[in-house]
Amino acid sequence: MHFVDRVRQRLDDAELQHNLKRTRGRNAASRAAAVAAFPDFDAVRARATEIRARVLRDLDLWLEAFEAKATESGATVLWARDGEHACELIIDIARRHGVRTVVKSKSMVSEEAGLNAALEAADIRPVETDLGEYILQINDNEPPSHIIMPVIHKSKEQVSALFARVHGTAPKTDIEALTHEARAVLRPQFLGADMGLSGGNFLIAETGSVAIVTNEGNGRLCTTLPRVHVALTGIEKVIPTLEDLSTLLRVLPRSATGQAITNYVSLLTGPRHAGDPDGPEHMYFVLVDGGRADLVGSDFEDMLRCIRCGACMNHCPVYQTIGGHAYGWVYPGPMGSVLTPLYQGLDKALDLPQAATLCNQCSVVCPVSIPLPELMRRLREKQMEQGLRPWRERLATRLWAWAAARPALYAWGARIAVRYLRWLADGRDRIQVMGLAPGWTAQRDFPAPAGATFRDLYARRRQGRA
Amino acid sequence: MSTRDDILGRLRRQLGRTGSGLAEARRRIRDEIDTPRSGPRPSPGDDPERFIGRARAMLSTVDGCATMDEVPAKVAGWLRAQGLTTRLVIAPAFAGLDWSGAGCEVRAGAAGPHDAVGLTGCFRAIAETGTLMLRSGADMPPVNSLLPDTHIAVVPRTCIVPDMETAWTHARAEWRHWPRAVNLVSGPSRTADIEQTIVLGAHGPYRVHLIIVG
Structure with a gap:
């Protein structure tokens, strides 16, 4: 079963959700008290x-x-x-x-x-x-x-x-x-x-x-x-x-x-x-x-410091919501999202390095300071390099890279995008349904742009100084 | 090629080892083992008092007496107060005490599945965490602190050290042969596997009672 389907199943499992809610945050609180003492x-x-x-x-x-x-x-x-x-x-x-x-x-x-x-x-x-x-x-x-x-x-x-x-x-x-x-x-x-x-x-x-x-x-x-x-x-x-x-x-x-x-x-x-x-x-x-x-001396060597304490999963908003089984292999949570693709194959766990908000809580509490979000980001890069991402994502990234290398075109595109987003926000500070990517806003809001683009603001500021 | 050589060979390739570098690295590792360095250690205070406080926090119970001769009476008194049997299996090191005089029926040796109370000494007691350091050996069978429902440990006050590092330093100095097992015991066996609720007596003793002597 695919990761996304497993997650959906866990989110719909009322009994599991009840059980997860019961202990959610308790291990994090115990750790915090022990560290404070x-x-x-x-x-x-x-x-x-x-x-x-x-x-x-x-x-x-x-x-x-x-x-x-x-x-x-x-x-x-x-x-x-x-x-x-x-x-x-x-x-x-x-x-x-x-x-x-x-x-x-x-x-x-x-x-x-x-x-x-x-x-x-x-x-x-x-x-x-x-x-x-x-x-x-x-x-x-x-x-x-x-x-x-x-x-x-x-x-x-x-x-x-x-x-x-x-x-x-x-x-x-x-x-x-x-x-x-x-x-x-x-x-x-x-x-x-x-x-x-x-x-x-x-x-x-x-x-x-x-x-x-x-x-x-x-x-x-x-x-x-x-x-x-x-x-x-x-x-x-x-x-x-x-x-x-x-x-x-x-x-x-x-x-x-x-x-x-x-x-x-x-x-x-x-x-x-x-x-x-x-x-x-x-x-x-x-x-x-x-x-x-194979990890020794590689970009992922940091992961081998792991002493298997579980603090990363105890502090992970994703793990705390979907539970460990959704991750599909032996190791769940952030450490699992790094280890599973490394031990089982990048193509066997495509969604795991993406199953993170990169909030960095895991790295902050890790007793051996493993930069877990950074490792997940590197795995995402590897997926892209090896052509393992879906074609739409690869095309979008390529288009972005093409535009980003052309400053005038990029500035024009950004201005259009800001205008479009402000039109979507319709005076509110949040966008509830994203026109071109409704999936993204199915569970959350997108913050509306505050005004001009960063580049416009920056240019204005430099003018003001001069 | 054996799996061992394959794994070590791959590690050496990944680490970029060369012949001359290898000999130098081997020496460095030898040095690190021969002159172990400690990490940061919590600042010490009054060790016996810290030990007792930490041991109680780990749910051991603590009593004390002035001399070793008083131990059997202390043990008997505590067992009776708990409503437990005064028949116990003791580490052979304590066979010389007057147990029958205190009303205890003892057998010196290793505990079996039917022994309800086991008594041990300890090599050192660690103040930082309220932990007993027990080593294996004919005079100190590990099963005595493991199989019986109740574990009583005799802790001479002089055995209390500030931290684990101090205990290892003493161990290196005193042990001619490294024992098969070194067990660090901090209170009764427990689990919180079901709904994170702590229950004592998961697989080992339900209670650990310490008698500080001196």
Whole structure:
């Protein structure tokens, strides 16, 4: 389905609109309060940006350093070309260790790779254990609509109906009771699973560790109880030292949920040691490229700084209105509008870089200062360069460029346009229906021109001075 | 070519690496790891007081006593007041205390699925965020702070440090082998996945109780 049709569907979905309205602005308010309570935020944000940028300048070497330390601690580091390759590697690991059940803590890279479907096809049972991801999995593998709050689009009534149907329990709308029902269902899964699969918020080169940031504790259970732990993450997630981790942990939870720190941060380094009473016997890293390497040194390198906090979508007027599913792939909101065309192909997501007002809120709140509107603008340029825009748009731009290169013609055209717009405005300061582009004014007004053109005003001013 | 070499090779091409530049860059990276630099850190105040305030903000409960010998009585008193069992699984490091004298029935070792109360120490306690830093090891099984519904942590006042960076500096100095797991724990497990409403006890402990000693 086309983006515009998906958006129309979401806008017409009264239940979704009700659910989106309920939480709209709440995450932005939590973040604002957390930042206000932390006077050093801007300085730490600048440092976080610098760390992520510094890593990317030597990404090859940081990955080598990470790999050497991880291997030294007894872990196995595997490299995957793309999502499909990552699935093959993980299925291989599972087969080698006789794995039948995999408990998963949240991993967006596993969503990118479509890991659950691949595991099921290989007769291995994946069990999502993050509450939100679990709700989606038992709802017929629905995709998440937010990168850290996957079921932000659902109401408790919807969760209640789902649990009653799948668990065979009495419907309940008490959120605490629903949460504890899921806990009771999932606890035996943790205890019985052969493999735990986690994502990775950061890979630490100094120690060869993966850092996992969670509130629920499912990340800890997945990486402590099963015999095998696989950490699946992107190659861009490496950071140099534990000091850098400390800096990034001051901005990540504040930007994501407004917390000063998440309840759990786990640093996992290799398999269990001799004498350890718990922990996996085998530990693997699967580091996925999936389009990332090509961004290094490109016009879009800034995007690789992303630490997946979700602040950009929490502050995006477009995301807040249409929800995450309309974006069509794993990553929604502004970061998704940049990542989806870069990872899936420019021609596969033509409307996403346009699905923005360029209001710049996303960039202002980004904990690693990614200039998201600028990147969307560059993607628009690329679409134009590659001839991917509709012919009318290309023709209009070409005509404009032709006229703009001829100052006298341009001035004459602008004067005509202003007169036409003032006639349309008919004395009001807003134009309600644009004659030649009625679509543009279907949902909004167009401001009427105030008087003369800028060039006329400028010329008059210069005359006045002289 | 292996996928690893392909990915690293493409990165090197994109970064415009040359032979001599590579050796120099490797040295620079070695240096960065060997002499880690801290970013801006919030200015410190009275660390124990900050720790207690922040820990309470993260919904841990906090009690205190003067000496380690008083810990069993404190634990027993709190458990009874909460209406919880006084049967607990403790980190082996605390096996020497007089638990039976306080009316507690303890087992030293790693928690299993049926243990209701787990007790641990902590490597350091971070004042900035009210966070416990726990490391794995035979004397300190991570499951004790994870599987039981109630987690009690003994926090010697001398373990409280201003921030995470200080704790890492201590860790590098004291740990001969880097532990398999370092867990930073700040209060009970929670989720807000359904309608952004916070519920405690998502998958880990419903309550975290800290006893500051000294």
